[in-house]
Every structure is written in C-alpha cells, then in structure tokens.
Amino acid sequence: xxxxxxxxxxxxxxxxxxxxxxxxxxxxxxxxxxxxxxxxxxxxxxxxxxxxxxxxxxxxxxxxxxxxxxxxxxxxxxxxxxxxxxxxxxxxxxxxxxxxxxxxxxxxxxxxxxxxxxxxxxxxxxxxxxxxxxxxxxxxxxxxxxxxxxxxxxxxxxxxxxxxxxxxxxxxxxx
Numbered sequence: 813x814x815x816x817x818x819x820x821x822x823x824x825x826x827x828x829x830x831x832x833x834x835x836x837x838x839x840x841x842x843x844x845x846x847x848x849x850x851x852x853x854x855x856x857x858x859x860x861x862x863x864x865x866x867x868x869x870x871x872x873x874x875x876x877x878x879x880x881x882x883x884x885x886x887x888x889x890x891x892x893x894x895x896x897x898x899x900x901x902x903x904x905x906x907x908x909x910x911x912x913x914x915x916x917x918x919x920x921x922x923x924x925x926x927x928x929x930x931x932x933x934x935x936x937x938x939x940x941x942x943x944x945x946x947x948x949x950x951x952x953x954x955x956x957x958x959x960x961x962x963x964x965x966x967x968x969x970x971x972x973x974x975x976x977x978x979x980x981x982x983x984x985x986x987x
Contacts, residue, residue, distance in 0.1 A: 852879055856971060857894060859906050863943030863950070867892065867980060868906065874972035875906075875980070877965035887966055888912070892980060893941065894965040898955050906967065907941035907951055913960075919953050920946065932957070939963065 849855075860872040868875070877894050887893060889909050897903040911917040911934045921928040923946045934940045938957035943949025952958060970976050 854878055854880075855965070857904070859967075861906075862945055862948040864892070864906055864908070865945040865948070867908075867944045868970075869973075869976070873970050873976065875967045876969040876971055878968050879965045881966045882963050887939070887960075887963060889915070892967040893939075893963045894967060895941070895958065896962045896964060898958050898962060899950070904964065907943055907949070909939050910942050910952070911940035913938055915940070917952075921953065923947050937961075 855877050856874055857877055858872055858874050859868050860870070862870055881887060882893075887909055889911060891909045892906060893909055894904055894906055897905045910919075913934050913936050915934050916931055917934060917940045918929055918931045919942070921930050932940070934957050937960050939960055940952045940957050942951040942953065946953075967980065970978060970980055
C-alpha cells in the first residue's frame, strides 16, 4: 500500500484541476458567443410549409436570418421576415412584408373570388404581412396588421438545400 500512496502523491492534482477548469471555462465562453450571435446577430432556421410557395420549398429550406436589420428599422415591403405568430406566441412564422405603417393595402378577402377585395391602412408601428401562396397562408388577411415588435429577423439567404444556396429571388417581391 505504501507504493500506491506514493504514486497518488506524485500526481499533479492542482495542474489537472487547473486544466479541467480552464477547459470548462473555454466551453462556457464558446456557448456564450454562440448564444449572442444566434439571438442578436444572425442565425439559421428551418422553414417548412406551403404559405411561402414558390419562394420557399414546401419540404423545407434552411435560411439565414439577419437579426440586426429589424432592430435598426431596415425592414421594407417585399422583405421576407421571421416573426412570432400573433395567434400562437410559441410558434414562429415566415411571411412577406406587404405594407408598412401608414400604407394602404388592398387584399382579396376570398382568393377564390376576385370581386371580394378590401383596403386597409396599416396602423402606426405595425406591418401587413402575407404569404406568397395566398391560397394556403394564414396571414394579415385573417389576423390583421402585426405589431413591428413581433418581427424577430429578416431572411436574406437560403443555405439548404445546396442546389438552391444563395439569395432568395427578389423577382418574387411584391410592391
């Protein structure tokens, strides 16, 4: 037993503990950096569903989301935005901005009937959002203008699937 105790005494415990703590702090710092970048600068999110066809795929696209532009007020009609659902705050939805505060927006109440249109003026600090696929989108036509504060980011790039990588086509923007 004395040999075992001598071997234990010869192990540099302080050095091992110092290295272990150093690595734990390194991982914690990396996590903090990832959190700040993801929540406040830029993130990647998966978008699925029919409401944004043909701009975004039904099966799903991974898109890059710019979170700084929203804070700087750089959202304009035609931009595709990620926002908290006004109907269920636990969900995020993707829609295209059609009108900003003060804009008059004319929309079809029933997309199947071209004679059922309505015009609204977007209130102060609100935006009017619609899906590109008006037949399969639950948007401002149903729930009205959306407070600007619900917008969490502006989608600027498709990152997956690889064959579709790049900026989302500006030709689909509505004015």
